[in-house]
Amino acid sequence: MMENAQSAAAQQESDDEIDLINVEFDFRAPAEIDFQAIIRLFQQLFYTNAPQLDLSVVADHVVQLSQNHGIGTVVKVDDVEQIHDPYAVASALTIGEPGTSPAADLLRMYLTKHLAKSASGKPMLDLIQNANAKRPILWFLHERMVNLPAQLFPPLLTMLYEEYEEGRQEVSPTAPEPSHLLIFSRAFSMDATEEETGLAGARKRRAASQAQGDAQSMRGKVAAAKTSAKLNDGLGSFHPEDELLSEFATHQFHFRFPPHPDAADTYEAPIFARIIAIPYTKVRAAIDRIRAEWPAP
Numbered sequence: 001m002m003e004n005a006q007s008a009a010a011q012q013e014s015d016d017e018i019d020l021i022n023v024e025f026d027f028r029a030p031a032e033i034d035f036q037a038i039i040r041l042f043q044q045l046f047y048t049n050a051p052q053l054d055l056s057v058v059a060d061h062v063v064q065l066s067q068n069h070g071i072g073t074v075v076k077v078d079d080v081e082q083i084h085d086p087y088a089v090a091s092a093l094t095i096g097e098p099g100t101s102p103a104a105d106l107l108r109m110y111l112t113k114h115l116a117k118s119a120s121g122k123p124m125l126d127l128i129q130n131a132n133a134k135r136p137i138l139w140f141l142h143e144r145m146v147n148l149p150a151q152l153f154p155p156l157l158t159m160l161y162e163e164y165e166e167g168r169q170e171v172s173p174t175a176p177e178p179s180h181l182l183i184f185s186r187a188f189s190m191d192a193t194e195e196e197t198g199l200a201g202a203r204k205r206r207a208a209s210q211a212q213g214d215a216q217s218m219r220g221k222v223a224a225a226k227t228s229a230k231l232n233d234g235l236g237s238f239h240p241e242d243e244l245l246s247e248f249a250t251h252q253f254h255f256r257f258p259p260h261p262d263a264a265d266t267y268e269a270p271i272f273a274r275i276i277a278i279p280y281t282k283v284r285a286a287i288d289r290i291r292a293e294w295p296a297p
Contacts, residue, residue: 024078025152027159030066030089034074035059037085045143047186047257047271053110061103062091062141071163073156075144088144090156092164095128095182096136107139114255114273124253127180127277138164138178138280142185146238153241154291161283180250180277181286185242187235187254187274235272241290242274248286251277 030038038059043050066072074086094101095108111128115121131137140160144152168175233254237243246252254274278286 025087026076026078027073027155028076029070030062030072030074030086030091032063034086034089035063038062038074038089041086041089041143041145042141044145045184045186047273048260049110049257049273053106057106058093058103058141061093061101062089065091069163069167071160071167073159075148075152075156087148088152088156089142090160091141092160093139093141094136094178095131095139097133100133104139111275115253118253118255121253121255124251124275124277127251131179134176135179136176137180137182137277139182139184142183144239149294150240151294151296153239154287154294155296157290158287161287178280181280181283183242183245183276183278185274185276186238186257187233187242187272188238188269189235189272190269233272233274235274237274241294242276244290244293245276245278245286247289248278248282249276250279251275 035056036059039055042055042058046053046055062072072091073089075088076084076086093104093107095104098105098108108128108131112125115125115128128137140157142153142156168177233252235254252275254272257271257273259270260268
């Protein structure tokens with residue numbers, strides 16, 4: 001009987017083992033050879049809005065910023081025998097005076113178009129529209145394949161911040177500091193009937209929580225609060241760092257992307273754009289926070 005129990009325990013332990021794949025990532029400067037892959041990553045980021053945007057302009061900005069100013073990173077698999085497309089990209093885009101950058105003008109117009117559709121988007125809209133040469137906004141352009149680990153994010157943001165600061169100081173010791181760091185990412189809702197603003201599911205979840213709360217003990221209420229301690233938008237995150245970065249944000253907004261034509265057939269969850277604006281003076285603290293959460297191995 002003891003042998004059978006030990007055998008069963010050993011079998012259970014074997015079943016619970018997780019297969020791990022060791023992959024070495026290579027951080028490189030974006031180059032011309034990465035152009036098409038960068039476009040594909042931004043197509044993933046902007047989802048069904050991507051066809052409305054000339055993302056080749058944005059990809060060209062990423063490559064030129066890297067070649068001319070040494071700002072930006074792509075992440076590839078470290079394999080000397082093959083040339084791989086980037087699995088992630090990180091770059092910077094300065095939103096200041098209109099007309100100074102085709103990529104900045106393109107994405108600024110994109111943001112203002114969607115922010116203007118909702119009254120709740122006005123604070124973020126005012127922030128974008130008030131950006132100028134003396135008080136620009138730094139857009140942290142980032143996207144990575146969904147299955148890549150969050151541990152990649154801290155070094156990408158750290159390097160981008162340091163490269164940008166070095167470049168800013170080289171221009172002039174008195175070069176204007178950005179007012180905010182802008183982060184654009186995707187989120188999802190499990191509510192298939194979610195409205196465009198994303199508030200329907202959040203209201204349903206709050207209503208359900210309130211109904212259950214009357215019958216819960218105080219301990220149960222505290223546990224429920226901890227469980228739901230995510231972003232105020234009530235959406236799930238493709239990138240877990242969004243949850244931490246939101247702690248430093250002064251502005252947040254999200255809007256729903258139009259669904260794919262075959263979304264109903266594939267049972268695809270509603271996908272949203274999420275915009276987070278962090279005061280630039282708090283970026284270093286935000287970096288320290290995410291590095292503590294996902295330290296370098």
